[in-house]
Amino acid sequence: MAPNDQDVPDSHADRLPILRVRAADLTDVAIVVGDPARARDTAALLDDAEEIGDNREYLTLRGTRQGAPLVVCSHGVGASGAGVCFAELVRAGVGTIVRAGTCGAIVEGVGTGDLIVATSAVREDGSSDHLIGGPYPAVADRHVTAALSDAAERAAIRVREGMVVTEANFYPGALPPRWQSYAGYGPLGVEMEMATLFVLAGINGIRAGGILTVDGNLVETRNPDMSDYDPHRGAVADGVASMLEIAVDAAAKLHRRNGG
Numbered sequence: 001m002a003p004n005d006q007d008v009p010d011s012h013a014d015r016l017p018i019l020r021v022r023a024a025d026l027t028d029v030a031i032v033v034g035d036p037a038r039a040r041d042t043a044a045l046l047d048d049a050e051e052i053g054d055n056r057e058y059l060t061l062r063g064t065r066q067g068a069p070l071v072v073c074s075h076g077v078g079a080s081g082a083g084v085c086f087a088e089l090v091r092a093g094v095g096t097i098v099r100a101g102t103c104g105a106i107v108e109g110v111g112t113g114d115l116i117v118a119t120s121a122v123r124e125d126g127s128s129d130h131l132i133g134g135p136y137p138a139v140a141d142r143h144v145t146a147a148l149s150d151a152a153e154r155a156a157i158r159v160r161e162g163m164v165v166t167e168a169n170f171y172p173g174a175l176p177p178r179w180q181s182y183a184g185y186g187p188l189g190v191e192m193e194m195a196t197l198f199v200l201a202g203i204n205g206i207r208a209g210g211i212l213t214v215d216g217n218l219v220e221t222r223n224p225d226m227s228d229y230d231p232h233r234g235a236v237a238d239g240v241a242s243m244l245e246i247a248v249d250a251a252a253k254l255h256r257r258n259g260g
Contacts, residue, residue, distance in 0.1 A: 144209025
């Protein structure tokens with residue numbers, strides 16, 4: 001059982017339960033990433049960046065981009081844990097969330113280091129079904145999608161826009177991975193958190209979108225058992241660097257659009 005407020009030191013009583021940040025320290029636009037190290041890399045693109053929370057896999061930093069205040073928060077791997085991050089940001093008043101992550105391509109011709117702006121997600125995440133019924137769509141906000149694509153265009157970086165599959169499991173087991181049922185029918189890639197973000201944003205009336213770096217192609221080069229998975233290659237790092245620049249540029253534009 002969580003301690004009562006009177007059992008918590010006064011300096012921590014106003015912090016969110018899991019993120020351990022003060023709602024007052026958050027901004028209207030947040031960038032979320034899986035890896036705490038990637039959160040620090042993102043914050044390095046901001047001015048006057050400072051850490052405002054660090055608990056479990058959730059590292060939160062705040063800074064500015066071209067005068068726009070922004071927050072960056074890591075959410076770990078998988079939809080359930082990431083959903084904790086998304087939900088607390090929403091409950092604290094964040095109105096726009098931009099996810100920047102990695103994915104595996106599931107169509108031919110999309111290679112390592114390529115970027116995908118996710119317009120919607122197939123709900124195989126194992127988490128959003130506990131938020132609302134299955135027919136509810138997981139769709140990105142059009143303004144966030146446009147901001148990401150516009151930021152890429154300003155940076156002369158090519159991105160693809162399209163649907164992705166959000167899958168609950170990473171390494172395969174006795175059953176075939178769910179993404180295989182959708183390969184060839186529209187989705188460009190498979191990742192693990194986007195559908196949960198889009199559904200949670202939809203039911204709470206906030207904006208969300210995301211951009212992904214491809215770290216391998218599951219239908220062209222990667223072994224089905226993931227034994228050759230290596231997200232640390234140079235092409236992935238280059239793609240991630242471009243993705244983070246796009247994400248912070250888009251987030252700053254969204255802050256200004258929101259009237260900040």
